[in-house]
Amino acid sequence: MTNVETFKYDNRVVRAFAIATAIWGLVGTAAGLLIACQLFWPDLNLNTPFTTFGRIRPLHTNAVIFAFVGNGVFTGIYYSLQRLCKARMFSDALSWFNFWGWNAIIVAAAITLPLGLTTSKEYAELEWPIDIAIAVVWVAFTINLLGTIIKRREKHMYVAIWFYIATAITIALLHIFNSLEVPAGWFKSYSVYAGVQDALVQWWYGHNAVAFFLTTPYLGLMYYFLPKASGRPIFSYRLSIIHFWALIFIYIWAGPHHLLYTALPDWAQSLGMAFSVMLIAPSWGGLLNGLLTLRGAWDKVRQDPTLKFMVVALTAYGMATLEGPLLAIKSVNALSHYTDWTIAHVHTGALGWNGFLTFAMLYWLFPRLYNTKLFSVKLANYHFWIGTLAIMFYVVPMYVSGITQGLMWKQFNPDGFLTYGNFLETVIRLVPMYKLRAVGGSLYVVGIVLMLVNLYKTAKAGQFIGDETVQVAVDTTDAREAKGHWHRWLEGVPVTFTVLATIAVIIGGLIEIIPMFLVKENVPAISSVKPYTPLEVMGRDIYIREGCVGCHSQMIRPFRSETERYGEYSKVGEFIYDHPFLWGSKRTGPDLHRVGGKYPDAWHYNHMENPRSTSPGSIMPAYPWLLTQTIETNALSGRLSALRKVGVPYPIGYEKGDAQKELAEQAARIMQGLAVGSITNAQPNSEILALTAYLQRLGTDIKKAAPIDTNLTTTAALTK
Amino acid sequence: MIKSILTHIGGIEHYGIISMCLFVFVFVGMLIWVFTMKKSHLNHMAAAPLDQPPQELNSNKTHA
Numbered sequence: 126m127t128n129v130e131t132f133k134y135d136n137r138v139v140r141a142f143a144i145a146t147a148i149w150g151l152v153g154t155a156a157g158l159l160i161a162c163q164l165f166w167p168d169l170n171l172n173t174p175f176t177t178f179g180r181i182r183p184l185h186t187n188a189v190i191f192a193f194v195g196n197g198v199f200t201g202i203y204y205s206l207q208r209l210c211k212a213r214m215f216s217d218a219l220s221w222f223n224f225w226g227w228n229a230i231i232v233a234a235a236i237t238l239p240l241g242l243t244t245s246k247e248y249a250e251l252e253w254p255i256d257i258a259i260a261v262v263w264v265a266f267t268i269n270l271l272g273t274i275i276k277r278r279e280k281h282m283y284v285a286i287w288f289y290i291a292t293a294i295t296i297a298l299l300h301i302f303n304s305l306e307v308p309a310g311w312f313k314s315y316s317v318y319a320g321v322q323d324a325l326v327q328w329w330y331g332h333n334a335v336a337f338f339l340t341t342p343y344l345g346l347m348y349y350f351l352p353k354a355s356g357r358p359i360f361s362y363r364l365s366i367i368h369f370w371a372l373i374f375i376y377i378w379a380g381p382h383h384l385l386y387t388a389l390p391d392w393a394q395s396l397g398m399a400f401s402v403m404l405i406a407p408s409w410g411g412l413l414n415g416l417l418t419l420r421g422a423w424d425k426v427r428q429d430p431t432l433k434f435m436v437v438a439l440t441a442y443g444m445a446t447l448e449g450p451l452l453a454i455k456s457v458n459a460l461s462h463y464t465d466w467t468i469a470h471v472h473t474g475a476l477g478w479n480g481f482l483t484f485a486m487l488y489w490l491f492p493r494l495y496n497t498k499l500f501s502v503k504l505a506n507y508h509f510w511i512g513t514l515a516i517m518f519y520v521v522p523m524y525v526s527g528i529t530q531g532l533m534w535k536q537f538n539p540d541g542f543l544t545y546g547n548f549l550e551t552v553i554r555l556v557p558m559y560k561l562r563a564v565g566g567s568l569y570v571v572g573i574v575l576m577l578v579n580l581y582k583t584a585k586a587g588q589f590i591g592d593e594t595v596q597v598a599v600d601t602t603d604a605r606e607a608k609g610h611w612h613r614w615l616e617g618v619p620v621t622f623t624v625l626a627t628i629a630v631i632i633g634g635l636i637e638i639i640p641m642f643l644v645k646e647n648v649p650a651i652s653s654v655k656p657y658t659p660l661e662v663m664g665r666d667i668y669i670r671e672g673c674v675g676c677h678s679q680m681i682r683p684f685r686s687e688t689e690r691y692g693e694y695s696k697v698g699e700f701i702y703d704h705p706f707l708w709g710s711k712r713t714g715p716d717l718h719r720v721g722g723k724y725p726d727a728w729h730y731n732h733m734e735n736p737r738s739t740s741p742g743s744i745m746p747a748y749p750w751l752l753t754q755t756i757e758t759n760a761l762s763g764r765l766s767a768l769r770k771v772g773v774p775y776p777i778g779y780e781k782g783d784a785q786k787e788l789a790e791q792a793a794r795i796m797q798g799l800a801v802g803s804i805t806n807a808q809p810n811s812e813i814l815a816l817t818a819y820l821q822r823l824g825t826d827i828k829k830a831a832p833i834d835t836n837l838t839t840t841a842a843l844t845k
Numbered sequence: 846m847i848k849s850i851l852t853h854i855g856g857i858e859h860y861g862i863i864s865m866c867l868f869v870f871v872f873v874g875m876l877i878w879v880f881t882m883k884k885s886h887l888n889h890m891a892a893a894p895l896d897q898p899p900q901e902l903n904s905n906k907t908h909a
Contacts, residue, residue: 209893283893349894358892363879365891370875374868400868632867 128599130278133592134207138220140494140589142200143487145228147580149196150483151573152235153188158566160185163746164713165559167736170746175239177746179672183250184238189475190248192231194339197483199223199266201346202289204490206273209283209349211597215272219265226262230255241670242312246327246705248334249303253314256304263300267293274619278599282619284365288345290623291373295337295630303330309767310760313666317771320700321388324708328383329634336376337630339474343482344368344411347439350482351418354431354489360417364410371407373626375400377633382453383710385462386682388697393637394455400633401453408446415439430505434485437513441477445470460535463678463712465555466527469520476516476569484508484576491580495587504579512572518565526558535686543689548715553742651698654826656773657819659788660795662764663756664819667812668707671748678709679718679823692719692824699827704771714745719824726795727802729817751813756792758785758810791818 163169163178170177203220207213214220233255237243243250251259270293274286303326306314316323352359359365381389381397416439419426426432448470452461461467492499499505533551536544545551657665668674681687683694695718700706724732731738734752736745765780775784795814799807807813 205894279893281890281893283890285894352892352894356895358888358895360891362887362891363882366879366882367875371872374871378868629871636863636867 129596130599131594131596132213133594135203135214135217135220135591136494136589136593137591138214138217138224139200139204139490140591141224142196142203143490143494145224146193146196146200146483147487147573147577149188149192149231150480151570151577153185153193154566154570154573156181156185156188158563158570161559161563161566164744165556165563167744167746172747172749174241174671174748174750177671177748179675179746180239180241180243182672182675183243183247184235186248187234187238187250188231190334190338191234192228194343194475194479194483195227195231197479197486198292198338198342198346199227200490201350201486202270202342205285205346205349206270206289209279209286210273210277211279211595211599212273212277215269215276219269219272223262223266223269226258226265230258230262233258237312241672243669243672244306244314244316244705245669245672245674245707246303246316246323247331247710249300249327249330252312253304253306253308254311256300256306259300260297260304263293263297267297271619271623278597282622283348284359284362284369285345285348287369287622287626288341288348290619291369291626291630292337292342292345294623294627295333295341295373295377298627298631298634299330299333299337303327307767307770309764313760313764313767315764315767315771316705318704318706319772320703320706321697323704323706324384324387325381325389325637327706329380329637332380332383333377333634335471335474336372336379339479340376341373343479344372346486347411347415347435347482350486350489351415351435354429354435354485355419355422355425357418357420357422360414360420364414368407368411368414370629372404372411374629374633375404375407377630378637379404379453381637382458385453385455385458386684387680387708388695396637398453398455401450403450405447405450409443412439412443412446415442430502430509431485431489433506433509434481434488434512437509437516438478438481438485441473441481441516445474445478448473459682459684460531461527462682463710464527464531465523465558466531467711469523469527472519472523473516476512476519480569481512484512487576487580491583492587495584495589497583497587500579500582500586504575508572508575508579511568511575515565515568515572518568519562520565522558522561522565526555526562529558530555534690535684537686543686546690548690549740549742552713552744556744651696651827653829654699654701656702656768656775657822658791659761659765659784660756660791660815660818661822662768663758663761663788663812664815664817665707666764667751667816668819669705673717674707674709676709676711676713676745678712678716680708681716681718687716691716693827695824696827699824702768702773704768704773717820717823721821721823721825722828725802726798726817726821727804729820730799730802730804730807730813733813733816751816752811753808754812755808755810756788756812756815758788761785761788 159169159176160178160181163181174180203214230251234251237252237255238250242252244252249256270289274282274290305317307317308314318326348359348365378400379397381393382401385394385398416436419432419436422432426436451457452466452470488499488505530551533545533554538544679695681691681694688694699718700708728739730752732740732745733748735747735749736743761784762780765775765784769775769777792810792814795817796807796809798817799805
């Protein structure tokens with residue numbers, strides 16, 4: 126039985142998200158270009174705290190991931206969901222709350238990150254009040270999504286909608302569990318997890334944020350917009366189902382590949398590696414499904430810039446999803462990890478897959494929203510070629526740089542010494558590659574500017590249709606009553622589907638997370654590892670504020686090349702008071718885990734004032750404000766109290782009693798240390814004292830220790 | 846309390862095997878199900894994005 130129903134699609138909120146996507150795309154990539162240039166031209170750090178690499182880098186990653194891609198996700202979902210469900214969005218109020226809420230969060234990020242308000246956990250840097258806002262807005266989006274699906278007029282859910290549901294549910298889970306933290310003030314908090322547990326939860330989050338924020342929603346968009354733009358049905362719907370279930374089930378297991386050769390139990394590392402390799406199958410299934418959809422439509426690809434963008438996006442997806450599993454193989458990871466190879470990998474995904482698919486969607490969408498033709502196909506073609514060249518200029522130098530540096534780190538001379546014993550030698554070799562990369566970044570930004578002009582002109586030429594009226598013949602037979610395949614029944618019951626999809630994504634997480642709590646018992650006790658002193662706590666917070674973790678790791682892997690360079694490899698028991706962990710994921714500068722005691726106090730003072738004075742050719746920013754700004758001693762009490770709540774055994778009342786006195790005493794000792802190095806004009810209570818105290822403490826505890834149980838799973842790797 | 850329960854779960858050594866079995870079970874089940882689906886339904890769904898309302902009022906628009 127069928128009825129004809131009339132209703133309106135909401136194009137206003139789609140337009141709002143689309144405009145936000147285009148603008149944030151420019152902002153995010155421009156921020157990336159700035160930090161790319163800072164790496165070969167340190168003066169571009171501008172000698173202000175707010176513009177240094179360490180603070181702008183998270184701004185870049187957040188702007189690209191959550192502002193550009195995030196708004197792109199919402200644009201595509203709000204447009205396609207209404208049409209696939211043949212229904213207006215569930216609630217206009219929730220739609221607009223989603224739009225304004227999400228973009229307010231982004232503005233908050235753009236303000237707080239340059240101010241140094243950060244948790245330091247990658248892609249989860251925003252502090253706790255913003256974390257709560259993210260959760261609220263995401264729940265509103267999820268309600269709107271599921272509400273629309275429930276009231277749909279189409280019996281079956283197209284595969285794109287499955288990807289949207291998986292995205293909504295999984296991101297909520299990831300965000301909430303990774304953001305569990307105890308506030309120590311309005312914009313300061315400490316992760317409830319410490320050390321290895323924090324690292325595991327963070328990379329369970331980080332890996333799956335890539336999966337369920339940058340991949341699954343975009344696959345949903347691909348499955349909708351590719352058939353739309355090409356006028357062809359999807360090549361194999363069967364393959365798309367396998368793609369979906371295999372992808373969401375396998376992806377969630379692969380997180381541990383970010384922690385290879387760390388103190389993570391060996392079975393978990395191997396499991397992460399095995400599932401990472403398996404990911405090639407569903408990823409390439411999806412890629413082929415997309416490309417084969419264009420069978421018989423390749424003549425259109427020659428003409429239509431939208432399809433060109435989509436083809437390169439799919440190709441980039443294919444390359445990134447082949448490379449990712451390869452990088453997750455332990456022996457490859459031993460070379461690639463901490464180098465620019467990872468940067469090349471993620472930018473193949475971000476610039477190629479996310480960027481180009483977003484551009485394709487915007488070029489397709491704007492003429493339809495404004496009921497006109499694209500202002501200039503030629504200009505879009507220019508954008509396509511400039512953008513493609515940009516990706517090449519970005520990615521190729523980063524491969525060269527990554528492999529070069531990885532090999533240089535491991536190079537020994539015939540006498541058995543490191544050939545490049547000074548880390549700086551390996552950095553200086555990369556500077557030409559960094560310059561080439563900036564050329565690629567500049568081209569990419571130019572391409573976006575061309576797109577903005579094109580879209581603006583298109584909008585000016587057309588007439589916007591805010592409420593698009595449609596009539597639909599509705600089959601009123603209940604999906605549950607229809608006799609058919611049980612999966613068709615499943616699709617007809619979105620709540621059941623959602624629950625099953627959630628179970629599929631949770632299983633992997635649970636089986637890996639539960640042992641994370643067990644790891645604590647497996648940590649070999651190191652009796653000499655003690656909590657940080659009050660001054661060191663303040664210094665560590667400065668280290669976090671300045672984003673030092675963006676360029677310096679604190680995790681020495683058990684390779685001879687690393688123990689020769691840095692000292693004893695890092696033990697899991699050394700990090701039990703690290704809330705949050707600061708292992709890092711990139712070594713633009715050297716590892717710092719054993720930097721304590723390596724240099725005199727005065728060296729750190731001079732190095733922070735001007736890194737080039739102690740290390741000629743260094744590309745590190747200068748931090749002169751650390752020499753003049755005073756330590757926030759009035760925040761100490763709240764911070765020690767919060768650290769106690771997350772498990773650091775400071776005595777009760779310590780923060781109100783001896784802590785301040787001990788802080789002052791240790792600061793005085795550092796002052797004396799500086800005086801030994803002929804620095805007599807250091808300001809009492811200046812932040813450099815706290816940072817120096819923290820750096821001088823790093824990795825020194827075990828040097829005071831009795832012999833420890835080194836029976837770690839990673840010891841075998843020492844022979845590598 | 847939850848942390849305490851989690852911390853005392855035993856049998857950690859079986860987790861790898863359990864996870865592999867789960868994976869194989871889910872994956873094989875999915876393949877069986879997918880390959881028993883009806884062709885007519887699959888074809889209908891494959892064209893879902895192209896399936897526009899027939900009486901779309903803004904008929905001068907360029908939707909496929």
